[in-house]
Amino acid sequence: MSEGFVELTVNGAPQALWAQESATLLQVLREILGLTGTKNGCETGHCGACTVWIDDVPRLACLTPVGSVAGSRITTVEGLGAWWEESHPSSHYHPVQTAFVEFGAVQCGFCTPGMLMAAAALLRDEPLPTEQEILERLAGHLCRCTGYEQIVRAIRQAALTEVKEL
Numbered sequence: 001m002s003e004g005f006v007e008l009t010v011n012g013a014p015q016a017l018w019a020q021e022s023a024t025l026l027q028v029l030r031e032i033l034g035l036t037g038t039k040n041g042c043e044t045g046h047c048g049a050c051t052v053w054i055d056d057v058p059r060l061a062c063l064t065p066v067g068s069v070a071g072s073r074i075t076t077v078e079g080l081g082a083w084w085e086e087s088h089p090s091s092h093y094h095p096v097q098t099a100f101v102e103f104g105a106v107q108c109g110f111c112t113p114g115m116l117m118a119a120a121a122l123l124r125d126e127p128l129p130t131e132q133e134i135l136e137r138l139a140g141h142l143c144r145c146t147g148y149e150q151i152v153r154a155i156r157q158a159a160l161t162e163v164k165e166l
């Protein structure tokens with residue numbers, strides 16, 4: 001199994017990492033970079049807890065060999081606020097982060113990082129999604145606590161906040 005340096009940009013910072021090329025992006029983020037906000041729920045692509053952005057597209061880090069994303073720009077939940085702040089300097093948090101807290105969309109919090117990354121990507125693609133569109137986008141994200149209702153309400157609120165800010 002080959003190993004070597006993999007260069008990535010993670011949350012805006014260039015990284016050169018020594019890793020097995022077959023190591024997953026999830027392993028590298030959590031075990032080498034200490035970015036444990038990205039959760040390991042199943043490691044088999046079934047829960048959505050490991051969702052990050054690869055070149056701004058939401059992807060499952062547990063199914064992504066790090067060698068396949070060399071040279072890419074990775075954004076994790078730890079970098080979501082800073083990503084938002086680049087275009088909205090008055091706010092340190094993405095509106096979905098604020099709305100999740102406001103609407104009680106976080107209970108144990110295990111699914112939350114993946115939900116936030118999926119929701120923020122949805123609002124970038126579709127600024128005012130319908131409830132159906134939200135549910136479709138969250139279809140691969142499991143939450144054992146909330147019943148999803150507060151999560152959907154939070155995302156709708158975040159959409160309204162974003163639209164007001166445009």
Ligand code: FES
Binds near residue numbers: 042046048062
């Ligand atoms: S940890 Fe990746 S989908 Fe569950």
Ligand code: FES
Binds near residue numbers: 106111142
């Ligand atoms: S808040 Fe506990 S799994 Fe979603």
